[in-house]
Amino acid sequence: MAGRKRVAETTEVLLQGNVAVAEAAIAVGCRFFGGYPITPSSEIMVRMAELLRADDGVFIQMEDELASICAVIGASWSGAKSMTATSGPGLSLMQEALGYAYFTETPLVLVDIQRAGPATGQATHVGQGDMMQFKYGSHGDVFPVALVPWSVQECYDLTIRAFNLSEKFRVPVFLAADEAVGHLRENVVLHRNFEVVDRIKEGAGDPFGSPLPDGVPIMPAFGDGGRLMVTGSTHDGRGFRKVDDPEIHDTLVTRLMRKTLDHVDEIVEVEEYMLDDAEIAFFAYGVSARSALAAAKRLRSKGVKAGLLRALTIWPFPEKQVTQLGARVKTIVVPELNKGMITGVARGFTGTPVHAFAQTNGKIIEPDSLVKFVEGLP
Amino acid sequence: MTRDMNKYLRDGLPGTRFCPGCGHGILMGAILRAVDRLDVALDDLLFVSGIGCAAWIPSPNIGTDTLHTLHGRALAFATGAKLANPKLTTIVASGDGDLTSIGGNHLIHSARRNLDVTVICANNLIYGMTGGQTASTTPVGARTSTDPDGNNFRPFDICNLVMASGARYAARFPVTRPKQLIDAIEKALRIEGFTFVEAVSPCPTQFGRRNSTAEISALYDSVDSQCISRAEAQTMDEDERLRHFVVGEFEP
Amino acid sequence: MNHAMNRSPVQVRIGGEAGQGVILAGVMLAQAAIGDGRKVAQSARYGAAVRGGEATADLVISDTPIDYPHVETPDILVVFSQQTYDKFAPAGTGDTKVFYDPFFVTPSKTAGGSLWEISATEMAIEKFGKSTSSNLIVLGFIAQLTEVVSEESLLAAIEQNLPSRHRAAGLEALAMGKKAAVEAGA
Numbered sequence: 001m002a003g004r005k006r007v008a009e010t011t012e013v014l015l016q017g018n019v020a021v022a023e024a025a026i027a028v029g030c031r032f033f034g035g036y037p038i039t040p041s042s043e044i045m046v047r048m049a050e051l052l053r054a055d056d057g058v059f060i061q062m063e064d065e066l067a068s069i070c071a072v073i074g075a076s077w078s079g080a081k082s083m084t085a086t087s088g089p090g091l092s093l094m095q096e097a098l099g100y101a102y103f104t105e106t107p108l109v110l111v112d113i114q115r116a117g118p119a120t121g122q123a124t125h126v127g128q129g130d131m132m133q134f135k136y137g138s139h140g141d142v143f144p145v146a147l148v149p150w151s152v153q154e155c156y157d158l159t160i161r162a163f164n165l166s167e168k169f170r171v172p173v174f175l176a177a178d179e180a181v182g183h184l185r186e187n188v189v190l191h192r193n194f195e196v197v198d199r200i201k202e203g204a205g206d207p208f209g210s211p212l213p214d215g216v217p218i219m220p221a222f223g224d225g226g227r228l229m230v231t232g233s234t235h236d237g238r239g240f241r242k243v244d245d246p247e248i249h250d251t252l253v254t255r256l257m258r259k260t261l262d263h264v265d266e267i268v269e270v271e272e273y274m275l276d277d278a279e280i281a282f283f284a285y286g287v288s289a290r291s292a293l294a295a296a297k298r299l300r301s302k303g304v305k306a307g308l309l310r311a312l313t314i315w316p317f318p319e320k321q322v323t324q325l326g327a328r329v330k331t332i333v334v335p336e337l338n339k340g341m342i343t344g345v346a347r348g349f350t351g352t353p354v355h356a357f358a359q360t361n362g363k364i365i366e367p368d369s370l371v372k373f374v375e376g377l378p
Numbered sequence: 379m380t381r382d383m384n385k386y387l388r389d390g391l392p393g394t395r396f397c398p399g400c401g402h403g404i405l406m407g408a409i410l411r412a413v414d415r416l417d418v419a420l421d422d423l424l425f426v427s428g429i430g431c432a433a434w435i436p437s438p439n440i441g442t443d444t445l446h447t448l449h450g451r452a453l454a455f456a457t458g459a460k461l462a463n464p465k466l467t468t469i470v471a472s473g474d475g476d477l478t479s480i481g482g483n484h485l486i487h488s489a490r491r492n493l494d495v496t497v498i499c500a501n502n503l504i505y506g507m508t509g510g511q512t513a514s515t516t517p518v519g520a521r522t523s524t525d526p527d528g529n530n531f532r533p534f535d536i537c538n539l540v541m542a543s544g545a546r547y548a549a550r551f552p553v554t555r556p557k558q559l560i561d562a563i564e565k566a567l568r569i570e571g572f573t574f575v576e577a578v579s580p581c582p583t584q585f586g587r588r589n590s591t592a593e594i595s596a597l598y599d600s601v602d603s604q605c606i607s608r609a610e611a612q613t614m615d616e617d618e619r620l621r622h623f624v625v626g627e628f629e630p
Numbered sequence: 631m632n633h634a635m636n637r638s639p640v641q642v643r644i645g646g647e648a649g650q651g652v653i654l655a656g657v658m659l660a661q662a663a664i665g666d667g668r669k670v671a672q673s674a675r676y677g678a679a680v681r682g683g684e685a686t687a688d689l690v691i692s693d694t695p696i697d698y699p700h701v702e703t704p705d706i707l708v709v710f711s712q713q714t715y716d717k718f719a720p721a722g723t724g725d726t727k728v729f730y731d732p733f734f735v736t737p738s739k740t741a742g743g744s745l746w747e748i749s750a751t752e753m754a755i756e757k758f759g760k761s762t763s764s765n766l767i768v769l770g771f772i773a774q775l776t777e778v779v780s781e782e783s784l785l786a787a788i789e790q791n792l793p794s795r796h797r798a799a800g801l802e803a804l805a806m807g808k809k810a811a812v813e814a815g816a
Contacts, residue, residue, distance in 0.1 A: 070458065124675075
């Protein structure tokens with residue numbers, strides 16, 4: 001396998017998306033990986049095992065996904081940038097702890113290589129059916145961040161961004177990848193041309209509260225002398241459990257929401273393709289956006305003014321961008337490998353007709369079938 | 379000789395939330411007295427607990443770093459925290475339901491890996507916080523809110539379970555014998571690797587009033603009178619042994 | 631062709647059974663194309679079993695960024711199993727070059743495309759006593775006939791992917807494929 005030795009930082013090399021995720025994690029300072037094998041994400045843990053062991057980091061294969069995510073949270077509180085990787089069934093098992101990580105403001109990165117579900121489904125085939133799990137998988141109100149790569153290069157770049165956002169906002173960040181991108185091999189440059197963001201360990205204020213309505217508190221590590229009280233129960237700024245105080249609960253839940261929602265301009269990234277004069281636009285993410293871009297180009301060659309708005313951040317949802325898109329075009333088509341999860345969300349932010357191209361056959365969407373779909377629209 | 383245990387308690391505490399007669403206060407005192415015999419800085423101590431009454435022994439009462447986690451998952455969290463910072467003396471304190479039922483898999487795997495933590499299991503024989511339901515540690519015949527006619531299933535022998543899974547040391551003592559309990563916790567803390575202490579800590583509110591007696595002292599007498607040595611246990615048949623608590627130390 | 635400007639995109643599909651080196655052949659071809667300064671998108675489809683079952687490696691090679699990353703209509707189809715031949719062989723007239731190993735595949739008389747036979751399995755067994763190098767014989771064969779990648783880059787890719795103890799045999803297998811292609815093309 002290529003890449004057992006570190007490759008140059010400027011050369012294009014052939015790497016699998018999953019391997020690029022691992023390379024990025026190490027490059028941005030990940031020091032802990034806890035995981036459990038699951039297709040189609042396992043290449044990430046295998047590569048992390050190689051890289052972390054070679055570099056005095058900590059790799060541990062846990063007994064299940066429940067344990068994996070909990071170990072990652074524990075490691076993050078010991079001061080290590082931490083990550084796990086899984087696929088749909090594992091993500092389902094991790095949901096309780098993800099709510100815990102969110103509520104305790106624990107930075108971590110969870111890489112989900114989506115496969116065709118529900119249940120065991122088709123383990124080796126692609127799906128995008130976890131899109132709602134990132135946002136709605138936990139009980140209670142959670143406002144995490146989910147980034148969606150569409151290429152191997154973005155598996156690298158967005159993993160770095162996921163760690164940085166996670167550290168900056170003290171929030172779990174998902175890399176919402178899919179089997180097609182995770183297993184794709186493409187040209188990639190493992191560059192070091194990026195900023196590294198670290199959590200703020202010292203400073204004014206308590207570790208679980210902020211005077212600002214959207215504030216991110218300091219986060220000392222275990223062993224730093226902070227005598228931390230980390231709890232998944234409702235807590236005050238110091239960490240004391242406050243399980244009967246209505247105001248403390250509401251203030252905490254609201255601040256955690258505003259931590260991400262008040263910063264959507266910084267967190268949400270989209271890209272536009274051929275939208276200047278477009279009458280019909282695809283709104284797409286992940287591998288399906290590549291099908292959409294190919295289809296838009298083919299439609300253009302047939303005289304149809306088609307374009308693409310691509311979401312690199314899916315949660316928080318690019319609400320403003322979808323509203324603006326709806327004002328520019330007559331029709332929006334959302335191609336996705338589920339029964340229209342994001343289509344339904346997009347409809348909430350525009351009055352323009354939004355059509356689902358929902359494909360659940362374990363394959364990525366062929367551009368010609370999208371072209372045909374658009375040509376068949378009223 | 380008395381020692382000032384207050385330095386181990388967190389500032390600003392209103393007092394513990396344990397019911398009158400709960401054994402967990404005695405156990406907390408035993409843990410702190412054992413820790414006090416070690417030469418470990420408070421800043422290097424981490425207590426991890428799950429969910430339930432026993433999980434409140436360290437959190438928030440003990441004034442070190444504390445990690446109050448999810449139901450059953452204390453050992454999984456502790457694995458990450460300890461491996462990412464090996465200098466932390468890591469103590470997992472939680473209940474029998476938390477550690478052996480919902481968290482049973484993490485218990486045996488942590489023992490198998492010989493994770494360098496000490497686990498203190500407060501065994502109150504029942505689910506206390508949720509209203510006295512049967513646990514995986516409830517004695518045969520004991521009445522609970524979900525088995526009002528008596529529990530039919532055999533309880534785990536937790537010490538033997540963790541020893542079979544690879545623990546370096548295990549011990550079982552009731553809170554009615556605090557000296558042995560403190561010695562056992564101290565010994566567990568001094569041994570490198572996975573060590574385990576089961577403290578039989580009866581619950582008057584949920585277990586006592588449904589079984590022996592609502593009278594706290596009678597409950598404690600009853601538990602203490604059921605304690606037998608491992609040698610005595612050898613002379614009993616299984617049915618008789620199951621009506622007792624086999625106390626002592628278990629070493630590989 | 632390899633060093634010409636505006637080289638057209640090429641779609642390659644390699645089909646066979648898991649364990650035949652199908653996916654490794656796709657990876658080496660992709661690495662060679664990067665060595666030629668091109669963009670690639672290489673993917674695989676396979677079942678849940680580690681051994682056995684259908685395996686397909688897709689490769690798109692282009693001078694510009696690749697939008698759709700999978701193969702739609704292969705320009706080059708390589709098949710190591712009857713099942714993948716039957717599934718992917720072009721219907722009617724097509725430009726697809728179909729490379730097949732007669733040890734596994736009997737081509738249909740009505741299928742389209744141009745047919746190229748390469749007895750890679752037989753050649754490998756005869757030379758090395760086992761079939762494991764047959765994928766490299768085929769790579770040497772198609773590189774020579776289609777110029778999809780340069781010989782220089784393919785050699786480099788093989789050196790990078792094979793452990794040193796298999797390298798000499800690998801390079802020899804590649805040369806056998808090239809020689810067979812020269813003979814077949816002549």
